[in-house]
Amino acid sequence: MSALHLTLASASPRRKELLARLGIAPDAVLPADIDETPLKDERPRDYALRMGQEKAAAIEAPQFVLAGDTVVAAGRRILPKTETEDEARKCLELLSGRRHTVLSSVVLRAPDGSCKSRLSENIVRFKSLSSAEIDAYLSGDEWRGKAGGYAIQGAAEGLIQWIRGSHSSVMGLPLYETRALLKSAGFPIA
């Protein structure tokens, strides 16, 4: 256990789970309620960083705050966190048989309010998906609320030919970058 106090600004069970792989259990978990609407013509990487920074800034916490954001982009287009089956189908049809980008930011806010950010960029390639495969995927619930309409940590991984980057980053928290940020702030990571 660290003497440093860490608040994870996230409602995502995945981020807490991924953080645990570094041996870090946050002292508090507080979801950041921010407006996640992209700005007009905002580039996906700028958006991912801005979201991470806004989440980190939105929380009241005694010392350190860690936040992150994961964005799925097809070219310059930011895909939604899909709320309806129809929306998820459109995403999967778009991603089928081609590569897309997944950007994950991680932001550490220090007790003096200063922030350090890292951005991790991944390329993901889906196989060509038949409509039967898309139907089968949508009949489960894993697409719900997920950026781009899929979750690599579930059945979708069977449809992904390859990724360039890191699995943790596509899933929601880039562990290499997160470890570096926490370690440089003095968190005890082996």
Ligand SMILES: Cc1cn([C@H]2C[C@H](O)[C@@H](COP(=O)(O)OP(=O)(O)OP(=O)(O)O)O2)c(=O)[nH]c1=O
């Ligand atoms: C591409 C991909 C996305 N996702 C999900 C995680 C999130 O639901 C979403 C990215 O949205 P985020 O806004 O990054 O995260 P969140 O809303 O879950 O949590 P919080 O903002 O409170 O930290 O996409 C996966 O779980 N696996 C994947 O492979």
